[in-house]
Amino acid sequence: MHVIKNRHDECPSLLHHLRCANLMLKGAQNIHPRATALGFAHGLWVRSPFCDLPLAEWTFRLSGELCLQGACEKYILKCAVENWLPPEIVWRQKRGMGVPLTSWCLNDFWHQLGIWLNPEILRTNNHFYPQIAAQIVGGKLGAAIQGRRIGETLWLLIMWQLWRSHVLNEELNKQSWDHPFWLPRWLWRSYKRWQG
Structure with a gap:
């Protein structure tokens, strides 16, 4: 994946950037090492065809519609x-x-959510809509984002921010990182209803 992450010309679209982040973070640093360790524990050699470098590089030259057609991944x-x-x-x-x-996002991880998706940080850095986290949690971004999709969407946004910072080495404006990300009153009521 090291070769892919340094070839931004081979994955020019946002979709391909997200796929690259997914391969590096979820595949190479999560699923593949666990599968390999599990295989070794049972005397098996794990092969991941979709992590094969030439095949992975080839997929980044494909049209995005061949990877994602509507909602079909x-x-x-x-x-x-x-x-x-x-x-x-x-x-x-x-x-x-x-x-x-x-x-996790609405409880223990809420503080970290505030660090990466704080409205002031997003506004200053011009990333997403400043109130995107509140819109997602409040069910105001889209009808399909509810229940488990709330946490999945917030997690993806945080991973995108982390990727930009740690992989692309983009400087994120951190002047308001110590500002707590309090739930707006209307959002807290929605959250309590969702919990109940």
């Missing part, structure tokens, strides 16, 4: 295996593993 892969597997397997909606991100 991995579109080209699904088309490739369509004749081998039943359609209910190929075209089923992707579901992640049930990590309670919404609960």
